Amino acid sequence: MDKYIVNPWEVKGDIDYSKLIKEFGTEAINESLLKRIQKHTKELHPFLRRKIFFSHRDLNWLLDEYEKGNKFFLYTGRAPSGPIHIGHLIPWMFTKWLQDKFGAELWFQFPDEEKFLFKENLTLEDTKRFTYDNMLDVIALGFKVNKTKFLVDTVHAGVMYKEAVRVAKKITFSTVKASFGFDNQNNIGSIFYTAMQAVPAFLPSVLKKKNIPCLIPLGVDQDPHFRLTRDVIHKLGYYKPAIIHCRFLPGLGGMEKGKMSASDASTVIYTTDDEKTVRNKIMKYAFSGGQATIEEHRKKGGNPDIDVSYQWLTFFEENDKRLEEIYHSYKSGKLLTGELKQILVDKLNKFLKEHQKKREKAKKEIDKFMFKV
Numbered sequence: 001m002d003k004y005i006v007n008p009w010e011v012k013g014d015i016d017y018s019k020l021i022k023e024f025g026t027e028a029i030n031e032s033l034l035k036r037i038q039k040h041t042k043e044l045h046p047f048l049r050r051k052i053f054f055s056h057r058d059l060n061w062l063l064d065e066y067e068k069g070n071k072f073f074l075y076t077g078r079a080p081s082g083p084i085h086i087g088h089l090i091p092w093m094f095t096k097w098l099q100d101k102f103g104a105e106l107w108f109q110f111p112d113e114e115k116f117l118f119k120e121n122l123t124l125e126d127t128k129r130f131t132y133d134n135m136l137d138v139i140a141l142g143f144k145v146n147k148t149k150f151l152v153d154t155v156h157a158g159v160m161y162k163e164a165v166r167v168a169k170k171i172t173f174s175t176v177k178a179s180f181g182f183d184n185q186n187n188i189g190s191i192f193y194t195a196m197q198a199v200p201a202f203l204p205s206v207l208k209k210k211n212i213p214c215l216i217p218l219g220v221d222q223d224p225h226f227r228l229t230r231d232v233i234h235k236l237g238y239y240k241p242a243i244i245h246c247r248f249l250p251g252l253g254g255m256e257k258g259k260m261s262a263s264d265a266s267t268v269i270y271t272t273d274d275e276k277t278v279r280n281k282i283m284k285y286a287f288s289g290g291q292a293t294i295e296e297h298r299k300k301g302g303n304p305d306i307d308v309s310y311q312w313l314t315f316f317e318e319n320d321k322r323l324e325e326i327y328h329s330y331k332s333g334k335l336l337t338g339e340l341k342q343i344l345v346d347k348l349n350k351f352l353k354e355h356q357k358k359r360e361k362a363k364k365e366i367d368k369f370m371f372k373v
């Protein structure tokens with residue numbers, strides 16, 4: 001049984017992404033849509049070429065509007081609950097690319113009440129601390145300061161709450177129960193929460209007093225919030241936001257365990273891990289598609305499709321040719337597991353070294369990214 005779970009509160013199991021498209025009622029990103037995107041961006045981001053972003057809602061409509069001169073803004077977010085790991089970065093790296101290619105404004109939400117409401121042991125002081133910590137990783141990715149606005153729910157409640165109640169009035173308890181599997185034990189804050197996550201999808205339209213199209217890049221687990229949001233804000237007179245969904249970076253322990261999860265430190269690479277830690281974790285924990293002995297590996301070859309190090313390279317090695325070489329070389333048995341792991345270690349450490357430098361610099365920039373009412 002290939003059982004898997006994908007919703008905003010839980011991601012588990014070996015996810016069948018084409019099934020998910022049917023279950024969620026989204027559309028696959030096909031070749032003609034890729035061509036259409038490429039017309040505007042010249043090149044395609046590796047995440048598009050490799051179907052890491054694999055699904056969407058209303059992207060064709062968004063491009064229709066764009067081609068008519070009706071520019072869109074981007075919206076994504078992060079509920080602070082702990083340090084950032086490299087899996088979190090995937091949708092944001094892509095969002096940064098979209099910002100550059102389309103010259104789009106980005107609204108980045110930090111719902112600092114979300115994980116406080118949903119997790120037993122997290123205080124508002126904890127989430128506040130993580131908000132500022134997590135902002136450093138977002139800024140480090142290179143978003144344009146004059147085109148990026150950070151919204152923090154408890155800080156910007158003044159502008160957000162009025163819009164959130166308009167949304168909340170149009171969502172019944174039974175809808176939320178059905179969408180998220182809530183029951184009578186859920187606290188009332190968690191029941192209201194979706195209304196807050198809906199707000200940035202139309203807040204720019206409210207502030208600029210005109211309807212502006214919105215595109216939301218996200219991990220596919222967040223889609224249920226926006227299924228509700230799309231219906232409701234349409235009723236309020238705003239465009240339904242377009243959405244583009246990505247797959248999850250698997251944890252070090254392997255694909256069948258679902259996404260990288262911060263609750264299991266041995267499956268995670270944090271953005272602040274040093275070179276040695278990265279090396280140790282990968283050498284020790286990265287699930288391998290290799291054979292038990294070198295002789296056997298040389299004879300039968302490895303299986304890159306289940307090998308976590310190879311799978312991670314599909315996210316982090318931008319060069320298609322190089323990636324293909326690694327694939328074949330591992331599959332044929334020429335490349336050993338230890339060697340494959342070393343390629344990944346070098347790649348990640350190079351990336352993280354840069355990231356950590358920029359993250360340090362970001363400490364002075366947080367205030368410039370904050371939305372000023």
Ligand code: TRP
Pocket residue numbers: 008075076077078079080109110111114197216217218219222
């Ligand atoms: N709920 C998301 C999380 O758990 C945070 C979030 C808020 C978000 N707004 C978003 C994610 C918009 C994607 C798109 O991290």
